Amino acid sequence: MSEHHIKLPEGSIEKTTTTLNLGPTHPATHGVMQNILELDGERIVSTEQTIGYIHRAFEKLAERRPLAQITTLTDRLNYCSSPLNNMGWHLTCEKLLGVKTPKRVDYLRVIIMELARISDHLICNSIAGVDAGAYTGFLYVMQYRELIYEIYEEVCGARLTTNIGRIGGFERNFNDIAFQKLEKFLREYPAVLREFENLFQRNRIFMDRTMGTGAISAERALNYGFTGPNLRAAGVDYDVRVHSPYSSYEDFQFNIPVGTTGDNYDRWMVREKEMWESLSIIEQAYQKVQEFKGAEADVFHADVPEYYLPPKAEVYTKMEALIYHFKIIMGETNIPAGELYNSIEAGNGELGFYLISDGGRSPYRLHFRRPCFVYYQAYEELIKGSMLSDAIMTMSSLNLIAGELDA
């Protein structure tokens, strides 16, 4: 026998299954995560998910940061809808500090949050199309996600990691261009969404790929801690916006779409319908915002001098403003002691913040309840026994965002 004979691992000749590494950098994993699949032909026998490739220790970092500086960490959780995370964090801080925000701020926040939800669902649904082999839809709707990003830009100056809003409200009032861009979006988007639906909803290939694959029952989904569209696709109408309304969501009329089978098609449909609901919420909120006239229309933050940066002109001329400015920038404000859990309905489900403050300048402990992390553990159960191509479809319809998964 030659010296160069390849040595195979013990028992590998007799083995009838194949091991396949899906990821960490596979185009269909949408982020850095790995799946070690055991395949029998094309059928999946078992899988093990490996995550943590982009873990950045946010919970540890937060323990040394003042509240305002943690907002930038939340940006990087689910980066497809950063404004939702930002708002969730501001709302948590406000609850701890006992800040009551004006109605106009609430409505503006609702507009931003629902825009973010649309952009999140849009990415997920169009990428599901890409994974089923339909690239056109994705490319087409990206133009309209761009309109949403332009609105963010007008409000906060950033597009992806937005750091939008402050504790108590927004950093600046929405300008006319922002509202014009919002109107343009509201005008143009419905037709696009309808067209996008027409591409997929009754598309034979898409239906065959998604119906009946990656299904989960309502009972199992609840046991796995599913929330958001993935839970609603299984038929449970749990939505944080309705169950524990925040930011004046109780003032709006909207439906919660639910599915029945919890499969990939239902998840896709629930997200699709939610985009319509979000559109309607934005329209209602925009109408409410327009009702504020005169001085009321200039309200864009609550009065929380200890946490909300004073206008620059005042910093240069007024002693108090200078002191607050310094204290906020240097993070020298003591946070009241307290322990709370606060959650919002983020793009993927219930995004929770468990915050413990011991009265110091930064949280004693902060834990993020990331919806992705909680439901990704069901992946093995979802794809066991199915074909490899279904696994890809399931992964994309779960809407896994590596940033949120790994925190």
Add this chain to the structure above:
Amino acid sequence: MAMNNEMIKQRLTEKFGEQVTAFEESFGMLCFEAPKELNLKVLNFLYDDEQLKFRFLTDLTGVHYPGNSGRELAVVYHLHNLVDNIRLRFKVFTGISQPDVYTATGLFSAANWMERETYDFLGVNFVGHPNLKRILNVEEMDYFPLRKEFPLEDQTRIDKDDEMFGRG
């Protein structure tokens, strides 16, 4: 009749008497403690009881209190009764020298990764967990980074060579 915090407290004290302690209400949410040996009994009771129906595990995490000698590590469960839409927070404390807590994976599949994360960062040993290994950190790591004995770098330290960091 809609469930409220007072009723939950009553049901729990009826069942466990003196063993459930430290009831408090913070920001509207009922919190309480139990000895760590009882964690599964309490969770099971909250799950099975016809009135309580806390069948959704929202969150499971840990906290390190280095000053609490003998009970340095807390495991915190956030449970949700989706029918009556009410939440509660349940804590068990364990000593850091033998941080054994029974796993809740038998009751909630969701607890699997949450417990792995808590083990990964705080070193709580969940007894009976089917696959208790690190999840976000590298497997070779030999410490638990969220414990308080690992402080983050002091931003004001001066012993670093600033030139090496482009700040010279």
